[in-house]
Amino acid sequence: MIIQKIGIIGAGQMGNGIAHVMALAGYDVVLNDVSQEALDSAIVAIEKNLTRQVSKEKITSDAMSTAMARITSTLTLADVGKTDLVIEAATEREAVKQAIFDELLPHLQPHTILTSNTSSISITRLASRTDRPERFMGFHFMNPVPVMQLVELIRGIATDQDTYAACHAVVERLGKTAASAEDFPAFIVNRILMPMINEAVYTLYEGVGSVQSIDLSMKLGANHPMGPLELADFIGLDTCLAIMNVLHDGLADTKYRPCPLLTKYVEAGWLGRKTQRGFYDYRGETPVPTR
Numbered sequence: 001m002i003i004q005k006i007g008i009i010g011a012g013q014m015g016n017g018i019a020h021v022m023a024l025a026g027y028d029v030v031l032n033d034v035s036q037e038a039l040d041s042a043i044v045a046i047e048k049n050l051t052r053q054v055s056k057e058k059i060t061s062d063a064m065s066t067a068m069a070r071i072t073s074t075l076t077l078a079d080v081g082k083t084d085l086v087i088e089a090a091t092e093r094e095a096v097k098q099a100i101f102d103e104l105l106p107h108l109q110p111h112t113i114l115t116s117n118t119s120s121i122s123i124t125r126l127a128s129r130t131d132r133p134e135r136f137m138g139f140h141f142m143n144p145v146p147v148m149q150l151v152e153l154i155r156g157i158a159t160d161q162d163t164y165a166a167c168h169a170v171v172e173r174l175g176k177t178a179a180s181a182e183d184f185p186a187f188i189v190n191r192i193l194m195p196m197i198n199e200a201v202y203t204l205y206e207g208v209g210s211v212q213s214i215d216l217s218m219k220l221g222a223n224h225p226m227g228p229l230e231l232a233d234f235i236g237l238d239t240c241l242a243i244m245n246v247l248h249d250g251l252a253d254t255k256y257r258p259c260p261l262l263t264k265y266v267e268a269g270w271l272g273r274k275t276q277r278g279f280y281d282y283r284g285e286t287p288v289p290t291r
C-alpha cells in the first residue's frame, strides 16, 4: 500500500521530531495536540531543529522550506483520520492513548494503519480496543528523532504482514534502521535502558554518588554520550517512571521496582528538561544538579 499522508497525535518532543523527519522525507504531515500552545511550540521546535541542520549543511534551505510547508497542525482529531498512517505520540499513559483511539476510530479511513510510539505499553492490548488489530502496531522512535538511527517495530499478536511491511518501508524512506521487537513490556531498548536509569537513581538515593559523579562516571567510565540522570531528564522523568511501572506490573519482578526518589521528582512536577527542573535545574545558563 502507498503511504503519503501521515497523522501524528501529540506534538511534544517526540511528536515534533517525528513530524520533522517525515516532512523532510517527503510525507505530508497532519500534527494534532490538545492545545494550540503545544502545536505552536512544536512548529517553533521543528523550525529550530531544521535550521540547525541547514547551518550544519546537512540539508538545504529549500529542503527546509519544503518540509515546513508539508506540515499542517490541527486541534481536531477528525483531520487526522484522513491520513494513510497514524502515529500516536501522546503522553505515556494507557488511559490517554485509549481515549484518543476511541475518539479517532470513527474518523479513520478503512485502509489507515494505526500505530503507537509508546515506549512500553502492550501493543496487543492497545490494538484489541480498536476496530483494526491487524492494521495496528508499535512504531517506536528514539529521542532526539532527527538524530537517532533506530526505530523499533513491534507487532501485536494480530498485526498482519502487509502492515509490518508498510511501516518497514516508511522507516527505510526515512533513511533509518528498523529493529523488530516482540510485544513484551518496554520491548527491547527500554527493557534494557530504563532499569539502568532506575539503578542510577537508586545509586543517588542511597548516597553512593552525587548527580554529578554518577553522570561523570558513566560518561567517562562507560563512554555513554549522556550520563543516566542527564538522559532521564532528557527523556522526561514522568515517561521514565511510567515505563518502570509497566515493567514492574507487566513482568511482576521486584527488580523493576521504580526508585522512590524517581517517584518523588515526578510528584514534585520536576520532570526534567521539559519543565526546566529534574536531576538538574535548567533555568540558568548552565544546568545545576538538584542533589
Ligand SMILES: CC(=O)CC(=O)SCCNC(=O)CCNC(=O)[C@H](O)C(C)(C)COP(=O)(O)OP(=O)(O)OC[C@H]1O[C@@H](n2cnc3c(N)ncnc32)[C@H](O)[C@@H]1OP(=O)(O)O
Pocket: 049, 050, 052, 053, 056, 058, 118, 119, 141, 142, 143, 144, 145, 146, 147, 148, 189, 190, 193, 225, 226, 231, 235, 239
Ligand atoms: C525513552 C524511549 O522510549 C526511547 C529513547 O528514546 S531512549 C533515549 C535514546 N537517546 C539517547 O540515548 C541519546 C543520548 N545522547 C546522545 O546521543 C547525544 O547526547 C545527542 C545526540 C542527544 C546530542 O549530542 P551532542 O554531541 O551532545 O550534542 P550536539 O553536538 O549538539 O548534537 C550532535 C548532533 O545532533 C544534532 N542534533 C541534536 N539534537 C537535534 C535535534 N533535535 N534535531 C536535529 N539535529 C539535532 C546536532 O546538530 C549535531 O549534529 P552534527 O553531528 O552534525 O554536528
Ligand SMILES: NC(=O)C1=CN([C@@H]2O[C@H](COP(=O)(O)OP(=O)(O)OC[C@H]3O[C@@H](n4cnc5c(N)ncnc54)[C@H](OP(=O)(O)O)[C@@H]3O)[C@@H](O)[C@H]2O)C=CC1
Pocket: 009, 010, 011, 012, 013, 014, 015, 032, 033, 034, 035, 038, 088, 089, 090, 091, 092, 093, 096, 100, 117, 118, 119, 120, 140, 141, 142, 143, 234, 235, 236, 239, 274
Ligand atoms: N521522551 C522520550 O525520550 C521518548 C518518548 N516516547 C514515547 O512517545 C510518547 C510521547 O512522549 P514525549 O513526546 O516525550 O512526551 P511529551 O510530554 O513531550 O508530549 C506529549 C504530548 O502529548 C500531548 N497530549 C496529551 N494528551 C493528548 C491527547 N488526548 N491528544 C493529543 N495530544 C495529547 C501533550 O499535551 P499536554 O502537555 O497538554 O498534556 C504533549 O504535548 C510517549 O508515549 C512516550 O513514551 C518514545 C520514545 C522516546
